[in-house]
Amino acid sequence: MAPRITTALVIGGGVAGPVTAMALQQAGIEATVYEAYEGTAAGVGAALGLAPNGLAALDAIGAGDRVRRLGDPMEAIVLQSWNGRRLAEIAGPGTLEPTRLVMRSDLYRALYDEARRRGIRIEHGKRLTAVEEGESAVTARFADGTTATGELLVGADGIRSTVRTLIDPAAPSARYAGLQGFGAVSAEAGLVPDTGGKMVMTFGKRAFFGLQVIGGNAVWFVNLPHPQPLTPSQALARGAGWWLEVLAEACAGDRTPALDLIRRTDPAELLITGPMESMPRVPHWSRGRMVLTGDAAHAPSSSSGQGASLAIESSVELARCLRDLALPGALDRYEELRRPRVERIIRQTGRINSNKAVGPVGRVLRDALMPVGMKLMNQEKLSRPLRYRIDWAEPAA
DSSP: OOOOOOEEEEEOOSSHHHHHHHHHHHTTOEEEEEOSSSSOOTTOSOEEEEOHHHHHHHHTTTOHHHHHTTOEEEOEEEEEETTSOEEEEEEOOTTSOOEEEEEHHHHHHHHHHHHHHTTOEEEOSOOEEEEEEOSSOEEEEETTSOEEEESOEEEOOOTTOHHHHHHOTTOOOOEEEEEEEEEEEESOGGGSOOOTTEEEEEEOSSSEEEEEEETTEEEEEEEEEOSSOOOHHHHHHTOHHHHHHHHHHHHTTSSSSHHHHHHTOOGGGOEEEEEEEEOOOOSOSEETTEEEOGGGTOOOOGGGSOHHHHHHHHHHHHHHHHHHOOTTHHHHHHHHHHHHHHHHHHHHHHHHHHHHTOOHHHHHHHHHHHHHHHHHSOHHHHHGGGGOOOOTTSOOO
8 A cells, every 4th residue: 555645835824724734744744834915814804604514614623613703793794685675595504603704814813823833833924936747746836036945835825826736727616606705803782783693694785795793893894796806916906095986875775774884984994805706616616736626616695604714724624634545545545425515505606796786677576486485494304504514433435
């Protein structure tokens, strides 16, 4: 039997990168994380939902409680129309812990610090430019002229993954959902009705608005239909004040607290999160001694509420397969375990995004049919993605 690997290079230091390195370490594999940016991602990103399945995957590597301390429970999601009419309420099964609403920057910092506490090396300013594969090792070349060698290279470098194009130059790029993301955290929560631990999401006339009141803060976001995708830097070039005016106009006709919150938001506090995107099916997750995880392999739109959770799951599952199997069987088994689940969730999310950007006629049809559709939906099937668990003790083979 071929020997198991003992060293790995992890490209990307966001959410998936530190989780991958910690999971590999637990599997007996020494991993180093290489991050393209010179500094950390402190303060970058808006709020996200960390679902029960994502928390369970962190529990498998002993990091779940570290993250639970960060967020606040999201007991349910309330969907309503622009005029305040309730369309549906989606609550998690009572047997599961609730999804937790966390700031991405807080999640990143906790995982980064935990990886460092465990002795994992994280190197910054290492932008991958090329890879050289040998019979028993792979060498990464970085833009600063340095190199690193290990037995496996893991691409945890996000939706615009360099590793993905090195594995397959014909790999697809991210698909734009037609929506730009914005948000903020307002300390003036007393100005809006308490949401009772629920996330209230409104299908507005011209934008989609979400709000949850947590303690003294109102955490809100807007998904704004926009014909062309703009990166955060491109959007920021237009000025946060300009975008606040656009958001105010888009939400002005809706019976929600959106307009008031937007008008009270300081431009310096507006979070511009960029285009809402998802990955089409990626044909090749691995080649030789390179493999993808997280958004580099499977990025559902943020509408899924599963982006971070799926990335964490895949990082842990990859390590479990590498613990128990030699290459290339470990990578084949990893893809066999993960691909059906993540692609099913990505397809479902595409339908959610289409509901956010409908015209006047589609809006009427959606608001009329959604309450009926939700009542007919199999709740057990709806909650199935949240129940997913990785049994670390179970052999991957």
